[in-house]
Amino acid sequence: MPELPEVETTRRGIAPHVKGRRIESLVIRQRQLRWPIPGSLKRYLTGTQINDVGRRAKYLLLHCDNGSALLHLGMSGSLRVVPSAQPVMTHDHVDFQLSDGRSLRFNDPRRFGALLWAGRDPHQHPLLASLGPEPLSREFTGQHLHRRSRERRCAVKSFIMDAHQVVGVGNIYASEALYHAGIHPRRPAGRISAKRYELLAQCIREVLRDAIAAGGTTLRDFTADGIPGYFSQSLAAYGREGLPCLACDTPLRCEVIGQRASFFCPRCQR
DNA sequence: AAAGCGCCCTGAAGGC
DNA sequence: TGCCTTCAGGGCGCTT
Numbered sequence: 001m002p003e004l005p006e007v008e009t010t011r012r013g014i015a016p017h018v019k020g021r022r023i024e025s026l027v028i029r030q031r032q033l034r035w036p037i038p039g040s041l042k043r044y045l046t047g048t049q050i051n052d053v054g055r056r057a058k059y060l061l062l063h064c065d066n067g068s069a070l071l072h073l074g075m076s077g078s079l080r081v082v083p084s085a086q087p088v089m090t091h092d093h094v095d096f097q098l099s100d101g102r103s104l105r106f107n108d109p110r111r112f113g114a115l116l117w118a119g120r121d122p123h124q125h126p127l128l129a130s131l132g133p134e135p136l137s138r139e140f141t142g143q144h145l146h147r148r149s150r151e152r153r154c155a156v157k158s159f160i161m162d163a164h165q166v167v168g169v170g171n172i173y174a175s176e177a178l179y180h181a182g183i184h185p186r187r188p189a190g191r192i193s194a195k196r197y198e199l200l201a202q203c204i205r206e207v208l209r210d211a212i213a214a215g216g217t218t219l220r221d222f223t224a225d226g227i228p229g230y231f232s233q234s235l236a237a238y239g240r241e242g243l244p245c246l247a248c249d250t251p252l253r254c255e256v257i258g259q260r261a262s263f264f265c266p267r268c269q270r
Numbered sequence: 271a272a273a274g275c276g277c278c279c280t281g282a283a284g285g286c
Numbered sequence: 287t288g289c290c291t292t293c294a295g296g297g298c299g300c301t302t
Contacts, residue, residue: 032278076281112280152272154273259274259275
């Protein structure tokens with residue numbers, strides 16, 4: 001379940017290995033992802049050079065000579081650089097065969113991921129054009145959240161998970177940030193003060209920054225339930241239903257909000 | 271416009 | 287033990 005920190009860690013991990021390499025061929029074994037991989041993608045990518053690897057929200061961008069490919073890891077996707085001769089595993093859907101005998105290999109058991117062509121101005125692609133600010137950018141502030149949430153009655157947890165408000169706040173981080181900010185996840189987004197949004201924005205930045213920092217060294221350590229090992233070190237709320245709140249010992253609760261499991265302290269979070 | 275929900279898919283977990 | 291059922295989960299897009 002790649003959240004933004006894992007996508008960023010993936011970007012940093014693959015960039016040095018693919019930057020400046022030419023794509024000699026593209027091998028597609030399974031086209032049916034979230035959207036079918038377009039038939040034209042092979043034509044665009046074959047023979048082009050990867051100049052840089054970018055990221056917008058949870059989308060990775062392979063910036064090539066003639067435009068950019070857009071890649072989403074979905075819930076279960078992963079990218080690895082492997083020797084091209086390495087035997088193919090189940091769900092290895094795409095190989096970008098590079099000029100140095102290695103391949104960028106995309107594996108995605110659940111096929112919620114995507115691989116599309118975004119052209120020369122990728123940020124104008126429909127999937128990217130209307131996204132909110134990056135949580136670690138200057139534009140993301142408490143004031144931004146406060147202004148955008150006026151008159152909004154949806155739960156604040158759903159609000160901060162809406163990519164049109166701010167990108168990259170997945171289910172785990174939404175619970176964590178709200179816990180640290182002391183805000184009840186069901187509170188209507190429009191009924192939170194500017195001051196509390198300032199604290200919430202700070203908590204969102206902190207949980208994401210910490211996770212990215214941890215992700216660089218311990219990403220390989222995945223637990224059986226798919227939650228990366230580095231989360232288990234520092235999760236204060238997520239997955240801790242019934243366990244004592246770290247601040248007040250009240251048992252944490254789990255409720256479904258917007259069809260997503262949500263963990264919170266009924267006493268600390270108002 | 272905002273909010274709610276269905277859907278895509280597989281693997282894991284639970285029930286019998 | 288093994289089969290069958292249920293469900294989670296990101297995020298788009300349709301419906302209300």
